[in-house]
Amino acid sequence: MKDNASTSDAPRLTSLSHGGGCGCKIAPGILSELLAGMPATQPYAALMVGNETSDDAAVYRLNDEQALIATTDFFMPIVDDPYEFGRIAAANALSDIYAMGGSPIMALALVGMPINVLPKADIAGILQGGASICAEAGIPVAGGHSIDSVEAIYGLAAMGLAHPDHIKRNADAQAGDVLILGKALGVGVLSAALKKEILSDEGYRAMIASTTQLNRPGARLAKLGSVHAMTDVTGFGLLGHALEIARASGLSAHLSSAELPWLPGVRQLAEQGVITGASGRNWASYGDSIQLASGIDDTLKALLCDPQTSGGLLVACAPEATAEVLNIFHSEGFEYATVVGELRAGAAGVNVS
Structure with missing residues (x-):
């Protein structure tokens, strides 16, 4: 499967990038080293959430009724269709607002494009795709910044609002909580198959x-x-973000591999060796905090570390709220939402059975 470029003589977007989507992210181990010297944010009393616990966005209390959520996310192409690339990048950026419990109010576009390589129509298509997702979210793209760059880069700086009492941090999970995942896994594998031009039409549509x-x-x-x-x-990947909750909350996360939802064709592609390089980098960064059951082979281990672009919410809730949480997901069209594990008292880490 090769998705469409808006002009026939244009290079494939994915051919211009050394990595695509959230697979471009700096590995968590390296990122921790880079951030080690950052100054503490405790002196800022109104800053409710900073970078201390690897949360999805920063949160600043405006008053007793409103907290401002701010985030930014951008990456290189994960697909070749300019419009779809813009849509994916925008949805991924806005996800951080929703993950903190807020609703987006405005976005700014972040644009880096190889002006002499990509046709202007393709660049315009990327911007239009991003704007369409923002319109779907009910917000404007109110401005932004652009540069001429070697690789195509697009994303958003996004802002949202929530009541201060409704902010959901990584650090507030409780022992006994159930873990619910909102979307199926395997985007990294499907994107790798697309780049190799072996992705099926069904797999592309699902991605x-x-x-x-x-x-x-x-x-x-x-x-x-x-x-x-x-x-x-x-x-x-699922392991990395479950580990962030476990570490921030001082708990042990337990995942059931049998309960994990997968996008169509992902398991088969992985068994054929279609694995992203980011999976290995992720495992190298946090594998010493993961306990895998003896039946989990290298293929499944790689899938557990597979980078997800615009992936699902991972929710920690009291067991008695499970049905209500799943009902909210399912009522909004998240057919794959399911319970994937639980949090227990114990050393911070992730155990997979």
């Missing part, structure tokens, strides 16, 4: 549907007191 689906349930879930923590599963 586009998943990566452009806005994580709107986050704003509704945040209003439930029984929902204690949320994040979205993106470039560090």
Whole structure:
């Protein structure tokens, strides 16, 4: 499967980038080293969430009724169709707002394009795709910044609002919480297959549907007191983002591999060796904090680390709220939403059975 470029003589977008989507992210181990010297944010009393616990966005209390959520996300192409690339990148950026429990209010476009390589129509298509997702979210693209760059880069700086009491941090999960995942996994594998031109039409459609689906349930879930923590599963894979919740909350996460939902064709492609390089980098960064059951082979291990672009919400909630949380997901069209594990008292880490 090769998706469409808007002009026939244009180079494939994915051919211009050394990595695509959230697979471009700096590996978590290296990122930790880079951030080690950052100054503490504690002196800023109104800053509710900074970078201390690897949360999805920064949160600043404006008053007793409003907290401002701010985030930015951008990456190189994961597909060749300019319009779809713009849609995916925008949905991925807005996901961080929803993951904190907020609703987006405005976005700014971040644009880096090889002006002398890509046709202007393709660049315009990327911008139009991003704007279409923002319109779907009910917000404007109110400005932005652009540069002439070697690789095509697009994303958003996004802002949102939530009641201060509804902000959901990684650090507030509780022992006994159930872990619910909102979307199926395997975007990294499907994107790798697309780049190799071996992705089926079904796989391509599933990838586009998943990566452009806005994580709107986050704003509704945040209003439930029984929902204690949320994040979205993106470039560090399911294991990496579950580990962030576990570390921030001082708990042990337990995942059931048998319960994990997969996008169509992902398992088969992985068994054929279609694995992203980011999976290995992710494991090298956090594998010493993961306990895998003896039956989990290298292929499944790689899938557990597979980078997700515009992935699903990972929700930690009280067991008695499970049905309500799943109902919210399913009512908004998240057919794959399911319970994938739980959090227990114990050393911070992730155990997979």
